[in-house]
Amino acid sequence: MITARGLERRFRRKGRTGGEVHAVKGVDLDVEAGELVGFLGPNGAGKTTTLRMLTTLLEPTAGTATVGGCDLLEDPLGVRKRIGYVAQGGGSAPESKVADELELQGRLYRMSKADAIARGAELAEQLDLNGLDQRLTKTLSGGQRRRLDIALGLIHSPGLVFLDEPSTGLDPQSRANLWDHIRRLRAEQGVTVFLTTHYLDEADALSDRLIVIDDGRIVAEGTPDALKARVNGDRVEVGVDPEQATDAAEIAGRLAGAQELSVDGGEVRFRVPRGDVALPELLRALDAKGIAMLSVQVHRPTLDDVFLTLTGRSLREAEEAGRAA
């Protein structure tokens, strides 16, 4: 469905200082038909820029891509006909009626009036927008408007749909509901979905496969589980009396496979391949030395650990750095 090789995009910076921003630094992508792929990265990593290139909205500075079987540079019109795109901020006009927006969108995709109306009604049904067709879009709730945006992107039954940060700004319930709709889209209609997100839970919950981007480059890809397996085991945090922390750390370091050992006050942290197996042994060894364990936590690897392992910073840190820049 998507094949991209060496996609790059530079922006000229405005103002007298000039200079260039290298937003996307050579991206290779492969997405098969029927996949639900998550494109994960912190804000400012180049997700939206990549997406805008793949959807013909932005011309790449370098590189090639085929989207939906059409060459991005040679046949942008062919690409446009075959894809749906739901932008981050949506795209419904506040003063327009829901039904009018759906009909117009269908007709812009060269559908007949009757087909556009019928398909609009069908999508409204599927996306729980029944009864809203005469409402102005500005009167819809956040979740409803998001579902309308998705309906607009699907009006011409594309085989491939791009969703840019679909759940940003939604309350938890609307988010969960939206996820269900996205899953069903793939399951029932076989639509290939390419979605960007900077939410780890969203990437984890929805995607078959993740592509991780940081600073304009792809840093990893694989299933969420495979990516998590690349992190070296579970993270264990043991709380002890601060005066005994060094001794406790020494004992923990002797556990089979222990690494990334650190001490912070009375908190000893390390990774072991199996936290559940290592704990009893650690408990016995600490006891033998007369060290009392005050607290203990075992964390299974999360995508945040994956991100940390891949880039040396957590997703949250990357976001903050991105904002400061």
Added chain:
Amino acid sequence: MLRDTWLIFRRDMLAALRNPTWVMIGIMQPLLYLFLFGPLMVRTVQDQGLTETAGWMLLTPALIAQLALFGSSFVGFGLLAEYRSGVVERFRVTPVSRVALLLGKVLANALQAVVQAVLIIVLAALVFPLDAPVGGVLLCLAIVFLLAVSLASCSYALALTLKSEETFPALLNAVLIPLLLLSGILLPITAGRAPDWLYTVSRINPFRHVVDVERNSFGGDFTMDALFTGSVVVLVMAVLSLWWGTRTFQKENA
């Protein structure tokens, strides 16, 4: 492309019909000029030896030109709002013709300008003495249409280039006020009454010629001399503006 243009045109017209307040607010300014400034101006030209009817015949077509000038120049604001709400991008990712995205909007604006012009002419004719032949009024409306097409295209191109709600109106005001004053809309700038330099500067202003041709056609003066320059100017403006607008809309990342 025709079909796409029609779709966009219809969308914008429906939006205008749903909220006709804006069309009404648009003609408020010329109406205020007509009723609050008109009597004063007519008395002034009467002192110079013109009849009362001649005075109103000078003002009415000029106010129509002013309406097109101001009404159509600010339509870019609407585009900026659509840009912010993501509508522009939503359209651009469909196979819709980029030219149609511009043309549909521009035609809707031009039609609204003509409707507003008709309203003003009707109101003026009901209240004040006017003596305009039907053919002249129609030609006058055609010129308003072309003028609105030019200004709306430029407005959209400018808005899409600047993409800023702050600089857009600032720049427009800076351009429009001198254009207005140098066009002789309020008082005709004639060789006899204006200082030479002012007269010369006003001759450079294309709108002056458009206002002249509006007045001449409205008054039923169909001689070559009266219509040629202004008609050519408004046609050239329309072509250049559409070319600029089309180019801007076709650019990537617009």
